[in-house]
Amino acid sequence: MTTMTTHDAPTLELLLRHQSLVRSIAHDLLVDPDAADYVVQQTWLSALRHAARSAEVGRSLLVRIATNLAFYRRRDERRRETRERHAANAERDVTAAQAETSLHEAAVAVARLRRAHAGRVHDGT
Numbered sequence: 001m002t003t004m005t006t007h008d009a010p011t012l013e014l015l016l017r018h019q020s021l022v023r024s025i026a027h028d029l030l031v032d033p034d035a036a037d038y039v040v041q042q043t044w045l046s047a048l049r050h051a052a053r054s055a056e057v058g059r060s061l062l063v064r065i066a067t068n069l070a071f072y073r074r075r076d077e078r079r080r081e082t083r084e085r086h087a088a089n090a091e092r093d094v095t096a097a098q099a100e101t102s103l104h105e106a107a108v109a110v111a112r113l114r115r116a117h118a119g120r121v122h123d124g125t
Contacts, residue, residue, distance in 0.1 A: 015044055018059055022066045029070035035077075039069045 026036035028034050043066045050065075051057045 013055070014108075015047065018062050021059065022062050025063060025066040026070050029067070030073060035073055039066060039073055083097050 019040075023036070023040050026039040026043070027033065030036045030039065043062060046065045046069070047062055048059050050061065
């Protein structure tokens with residue numbers, strides 16, 4: 001296992017050595033290839049930040065970071081879908097209520113017209 005100390009910044013070589021592993025984890029856990037690529041990029045950034053404050057960066061850390069980021073991404077996507085579904089249902093309910101209100105207002109207006117014109121005779125001219 002390759003590890004690095006805080007005195008050694010993670011080299012491009014280290015990141016590239018584990019690139020296929022990190023990419024495989026992201027693509028296995030996420031259906032969307034763009035989301036998986038995003039997780040891979042965020043894994044590299046997180047590994048670089050971790051190296052600045054910790055004693056080692058290695059394969060196990062990269063696996064943990066990629067796995068966590070993929071799970072966070074899936075969780076966030078599920079939450080977004082739920083919010084959108086609730087918003088669509090609320091919008092549909094508001095639209096239905098508005099239509100019902102408009103129908104009621106039209107019925108009231110027709111009833112008023114009938115009462116206002118109840119005693120009048122129309123001679124056709």
